[in-house]
Amino acid sequence: MQPDSRGRAIHPPAPPSPFPLACLALLAGLTLSTPSASGAQQEWSWPERSENLQVLPADFPAERLSAVMRGFTRALGVRCSYCHVGEEGQPLSTFDFASDDNPKKDIARTMYRMLGVINDTLATIEPSGPAAVNMWCHTCHRGRPRPTTLDEELAEVHAEEGIDATITAYRQLRERFHGRGAFDFGEGTLNGFGYVLLGEGHAEDAIAIFRLNVEQYPESANAWDSLGEAYLAAGDRARAEEAYGKSLELDPENENAREKLAEIRGG
Ligand code: HEC
Ligand code: HEC
Known part of the structure; x- marks a missing residue:
């Protein structure tokens, strides 16, 4: 499911004043x-x-x-x-x-x-x-000269080197920085980034990101639900069914997954 908001406020720089x-x-x-x-x-x-x-x-x-x-x-x-x-x-x-x-x-x-x-x-x-x-x-x-957020970092690699390099970059960053507060490795980051790619029409790349997320968070019903949505967008109904099924299994209250499954099976 889509994240509620991905607020990224950008404020104009204020004029300098002496450091208190x-x-x-x-x-x-x-x-x-x-x-x-x-x-x-x-x-x-x-x-x-x-x-x-x-x-x-x-x-x-x-x-x-x-x-x-x-x-x-x-x-x-x-x-x-x-x-x-x-x-x-x-x-x-x-x-x-x-x-x-x-x-x-x-x-x-x-x-x-x-x-x-x-x-x-x-x-x-x-x-x-x-x-x-x-x-x-x-x-x-937080221990880095360039304080990018995780999704900014991934988007840069993606734009320059494509999806395989993005997946590798995620793994390397996680290995190096996990637990140091440098990046938000919670499931919401890859989920949000996946939706950005999906919104840009990169359904296959979004699938790769959502797959990485379910690998990291195999118990997250929401991560599987997102993967289902990307498969559906890419026209892969069989895999979409599998992913939504997994989501519903983890969270029987997931009405979205239930509806999508009914649509896939019905049509
Ligand atoms: C409010 C957030 C924020 C704070 C506080 C902050 N920085 Fe930064 N800093 C940034 C951002 C964002 C950049 C990257 C700008 C860019 O390259 O686009 C940056 C870049 C830098 C760079 C250049 C890094 C490079 O490789 O070019 C240096 C050096 C630096 N900061 C030092 C400091 C020092 C020293 C302090 C404390 C006195 C500090 N920063 C406090 C946000 C911050
Ligand atoms: C992120 C950048 C940064 C790093 C890293 C840094 N410095 Fe500095 N250093 C500065 C800045 C900026 C000033 C000047 C401060 C000012 O203008 O008031 C300074 C000033 C100094 C001065 C005073 C020089 C003079 O005579 O005016 C010394 C000595 C110094 N630093 C030593 C060090 C040492 C030793 C280290 C490593 C342990 C270090 N600095 C790491 C940014 C840095």
Whole structure:
């Protein structure tokens, strides 16, 4: 069955505003636990005075800078060299951290300002619980530099490389990210994506996606119902009957499956 809504709100960017210092303290506080420090970091120490801070306060102390940078690194699932000028595997003493030559560094600054705007905006509403929920880099990024949703990711692969590569991509992403909150691997994602493909007239591809979903969620009556619908759209009445039958077996209350079965058997 179709998902109720696949709301994907897109808001225009708000003008930048300074990052609230309260949030900054939180950002530093939360990230204090140390991620795997590379051996190279032992020979290098955080600068007493940074040369080129534009979004953080110019006199930001070394230990807090360290917490923020480690936080960035973990939030995006990257290493220092992702945003800084330096070669992975080389000692950090060979890096030029003050340089702005790596364009990712300025993007990170833009993100930082954006986060400030978001948190300023959130501060204008009444919190839903005892404390306001803060937004962090990892609220969006969740361990990836490009925080796509699962269906965006699959749609991109599908558009560029077709259905087989899409199925492979799903399996690889699931293997790597399942349980990390990076993607929504619930049955609704493949179900929604399958309907997008069906709506675009790719019935065979939709079938492949719905089959993947029933493989992942063999006990889901809804996943089997969707598969039945795609088979019917593709004109495969025998397989549609099988899928709707399976759905009804799992959920005897599924009136849609019962009706479709009656239609298939009657006509
Ligand atoms: C997601 C991008 C990103 C990652 C990853 C990152 N940084 Fe940064 N780093 C920045 C940005 C942006 C600034 C500048 C902040 C500003 O303008 O206030 C900065 C500034 C610095 C500075 C101050 C340089 C100066 O003198 O002005 C140091 C030192 C630094 N980072 C070290 C590190 C280390 C070490 C790592 C890895 C543990 C790291 N960073 C990971 C984005 C990043
Ligand atoms: C509200 C969600 C959101 C928050 C919060 C957020 N980001 Fe992002 N970020 C994105 C999106 C979306 C993109 C991808 C933009 C694109 O390439 O289309 C992105 C892209 C980036 C990139 C470029 C990645 C690449 O490979 O080109 C960097 C670096 C980055 N973010 C750093 C940060 C840092 C550091 C923070 C915290 C200060 C942060 N982001 C907070 C949504 C967010």
